[in-house]
Amino acid sequence: MTTQLSRATHPDLPSFPERMIQFGEGNFMRAFVDWQLQQMNNQGLFNGSAVLVQPIEQGLSHLLAQQDNLYTVFLNGILNQQTVNDSEIITSVSRVINPYSQYEDYLALAENDELEFITSNTTEAGIAYNPDDRLSDAPPKSFPAKLTALLHKRFQLGKKGFVIIPCELIDRNGEKLHQIVKQYAQEWQLGDDFLQWLEAENTFCCSLVDRIVPGYPRDKAKELEAEIGYKDNVMVTAEPFLLWVIEGPEWISERLPFTKAGLNVVVTNDMTPYREQKVHILNGPHTAMVPLALLAGLETVEDVMNDDCFSSFVKQLMEDELIPMLNLPKEALHTYAEAVQERFKNPFIRHELTSISLNSISKFKTRLLPVLLRYQQENAELPKLMTLSFAALLLSYRGDRLERQDSPEVLAIFDQAWSNPASFISSILKEESLWGQDLSKVPHLSETLESNLAQLEELGSRVALQKLV
Known part of the structure; x- marks a missing residue:
């Protein structure tokens, strides 16, 4: 019987002092941020670990605790024309705090002088204001409110602030987070001194992350455990490619020496070109392929790229609809698009379409809607x-064909709209809470979507797509 990964089975693994608070214990952050901390620690450049905070009540804290917060990252793919097939036990996570059951432990993080960085990935919907949150809540519901409570505690203790680098895939994520924290500070009447400390002692950075992380390899878990010689319930697979663009002061490169460790991290004063390229040409096709491919019975990104009809869809979407709308050098965009298609074809990792489908409405709003409107x-x-x-x-959110993975609020809006199929399109397009505007005013969008829905229902997604590609 294979023994479970723990410090008892691997007693020689190092431990490091906590230097980073990380909101989000999911696959991406563990294979992206914590993996990078590991690479710096391996070279003696950082000497620190991350204490993870579970953003929602149900999470992975119990599974990680069973393994003493150790887990394995498998890197599989092609990088610089070389095949990469590596595994590594990550020791850069100290513990996971669930603030819903350990709120005092969470607030106690403010007391630790060695903690100087905060990162987060609470999905695109995570950096949002919740008017019901109060400082007296234990905990407040939203991530920005939890962060405000922690920062206020830090201020009360007279300690230095943090470098805050959110990784959520929304435009100007650091600025939006900063803005909502200030809004809570004002509404909760935390005082001018706190607001001044917030500005003077804390650095909010915008950032952009890029690494495909399929997550737990369900289909290969037994095989991989036989290979590594232990059981790991939270192992993560990822591609070897990585890019992190951080918009902030140059000194961040010294305090977080990613580049010294040979990592593809860019600290810049303007991340806009990097963001547009990545969000629209890598994330955009991901989001576009998911509902069509799932309705056609495909399961993974590799399935999509090995299917003549769907791979043509991805290529044509990039070349005809996305690239022409981006104000960046076209040659560089085409080169990036070709590289992305190669990454999508990675035969070593199983990137399930259902994992990409999480919170698809907010992803569509961020990744595709701006380009669709610009094109029109x-x-x-x-x-x-x-x-x-x-x-x-929209059809996939009817809930009768595919499993929907979104917030109860979003699902309730769709259930209400679908309760009257005849008026569904007109009512859902008017939902400004979903799209940030009234889409029923976009010329010809309502009738085109009505026609497309009818085709998808009658012919199926594959035949409907074949008529276009």
Whole structure:
């Protein structure tokens, strides 16, 4: 019988003092931020670990605790034309705090002078204001409110602030987080001194992350455990490619010496070009392919890229609808698009479409909707592939064909709209809480989506797509 990974089975593994608070214990952050901390620790450049805070009540804290917060990252893929197939036990996570059951432990983090960095990935929907949150809540519901409570405690103790680097995939994530924290500070009447400390002692950075992390390899777990010689319930698979763009002061490179460790991290004063390229050409096609491919019975990104119809869809979407709308050098965009398609074809990792489908509505709003609207304004017509994908997304949120993974609030809006199929399109497009605007005013969008929905229902997503590619 294979023994479970723990410090008892691996007594020689090092431990490091806590230097980072990380909101989010999911697959991505453990294979991205914590993996990078590990690489710096391996070279004696950081000497620190992250204490993870579970953003929602149900999470992985118990599974990680069973393994003394150790887990394995498997890197599989092609990097610089070389095949990478590595595994490593990550020792850069100290513990996981669930603030819903350990709120005092969470607030006690403010007392630790060695903690100087805060990172987060609470999904695109995580950096949001919740008017019901109060300082007296234990804990407040939203991530920004939890952060405000912790920062206020830190201020009360007369201690230095933090470098705060959110990784959520929304535009200007650091600025938005900073803005909501200030809003809570004012509404909770925390005082001018706290607001001044917030500005003077803390550095909020915008950032952009790029690494495909399929997560737990369910189909290969037994095989991998036989290979490494121990059981690991929270192992993570990831591609070897990695990019982290941090918009902030140059001194961050000294305090977080990623580049000295040979990691592909860029500290810049303007991350805009990096963000547009990545969000629209890597994340955009991911989001576009998911509802169409799932409705066609495909399961993984590799399935999509090995399917002539769907791989043509991805290529055409990039070349005809996405790249022309981006104000960046076209040659560089085409080169990046080709590299992304190669990454999508990675035969070593199983990137399930259902894992990408989490919170698809906020992802569509961020990754595809701005390009769809720009295309319509510039060309006086709708982008055909993107609009068909939008229709498939709306159909998938009916809930009778595919499992929906979204917040109860979003699902309630869709259930209400779908309760009257005849008026579904008009009512859902008017939901500004979903789209940030009234989409029923976009010329020809309602009738095109109605037509696309009818085709998807009658013909299926594959045949509907074949008519366009």
